Amino acid sequence: MARFLLHLGITALALAASAHFVPGVHVHSGLALLVAALVLGFVNAIVKPILVVLTLPITIITLGIFYLVVNGIAFGIAAALVPGFTVASLGSAILGALVVSIVSWLVGWLTRAANIEPGP
Numbered sequence: 001m002a003r004f005l006l007h008l009g010i011t012a013l014a015l016a017a018s019a020h021f022v023p024g025v026h027v028h029s030g031l032a033l034l035v036a037a038l039v040l041g042f043v044n045a046i047v048k049p050i051l052v053v054l055t056l057p058i059t060i061i062t063l064g065i066f067y068l069v070v071n072g073i074a075f076g077i078a079a080a081l082v083p084g085f086t087v088a089s090l091g092s093a094i095l096g097a098l099v100v101s102i103v104s105w106l107v108g109w110l111t112r113a114a115n116i117e118p119g120p
Contacts, residue, residue, distance in 0.1 A: 006111070011037040014103035015085075022099055024092030025079075032084030040078040040100070048074045071097035 012033050019027040027033045051070045052059070059066040072094030079087040087093045 008034070008037050008041070010104055010107045010111075011041060011100070013107060014100040015040070017103045018096040018099040022092055022095045024088030025096040026086045028084040028086075032082060036078060036082045036085040039082050040075070043074050043078045043081075047077060068094055068098065071101065075100070 015027060015033055015037055019025050019033075027036060048070065051073060052067070055066060055070055059070070069090070072090055075097035076087050076090065076093040079085045079093070087096060
């Protein structure tokens with residue numbers, strides 16, 4: 001449970017960074033931020049694998065570049081499902097997903113480097 005809450009917090013932090021740095025990505029409240037982080041996790045776990053399989057041929061043809069679009073689509077789906085979390089365009093969604101990925105990776109790396117592990 002603690003690991004889940006840590007991951008949720010990291011994703012919420014990454015979404016806040018995305019809303020701050022990417023024009024067209026807006027989160028209107030702290031509650032919307034937490035719900036958006038939760039929904040983004042579910043979309044990435046359930047919908048994104050289906051999208052990856054359906055778009056595999058074009059992803060292979062583009063040498064993986066199309067995977068950025070798949071990430072943007074998943075980000076946009078999460079925004080469509082959460083009131084108070086909006087994305088203006090597919091470009092904003094792609095950039096927002098990229099920022100979330102980079103910030104999540106960086107914070108995860110820093111917590112592992114600092115040996116910050118949630119308790120049992």
